[in-house]
Amino acid sequence: MNMSIEDFNAEWLKEARITEQVMDALTDDSLKTAITDQHRTLGQLAWHLVMSIQFMNMLGLQFEGPSREQEIPDSAAEIQASYRRIRHALLDAVKSQWSEEDLQETREFDGELWTNAGFLHFTLMHQTHHRGQMTVLMRQAGLRIPELYGPTYDSWIDRGMDPLV
Ligand code: NI
Secondary structure, three states, X not given: OOOOHHHHHHHHHHHHHHHHHHHHOOOOHHHXXXXXXXXXOHHHHHHHHHHXXXXXXXXXXXXXXXXXXXXXXXXXXXXXXXXXXXXXXXXXXXXHHOOHHHHHOEEEEOOEEEEHHHHHHHHHHHHHHHHHHHHHHHHHOOOOOOOOOOOOHHHHHHOOOOOOO
């Protein structure tokens, strides 16, 4: 998908804010939740989202983020702070370091030719995908799920309504 810097700015502001709300609902105890012990934990998924933003450094964008060697934090507050920092850092870097021409620059990744705009689009989709996985694990962990694209079970209850099925 072709995106302009303005398109990315608008989408990222919305999407990263939603992700931040999801991250902010995490608790230390919830981070170990997983569907089975063969699958990624809630904490691993949350950290994967932080580190996949960090991956955009590989495209020549310069911004600060956690080191690849850093262990996955067992503190929800640390993951939340890292996400908050890096989601702003990515957007600032895109806006200040890339022009519209840079977005059309291509590079090979995993045997395919990608534009930088394509990577930005992928970053949005990839985040949404894992964020959806996170909300399932959060429900399993007994956490309250913030509203993402509309009311949740909890918000229907709060409004005195029968949750939709
Ligand atoms: Ni992934």
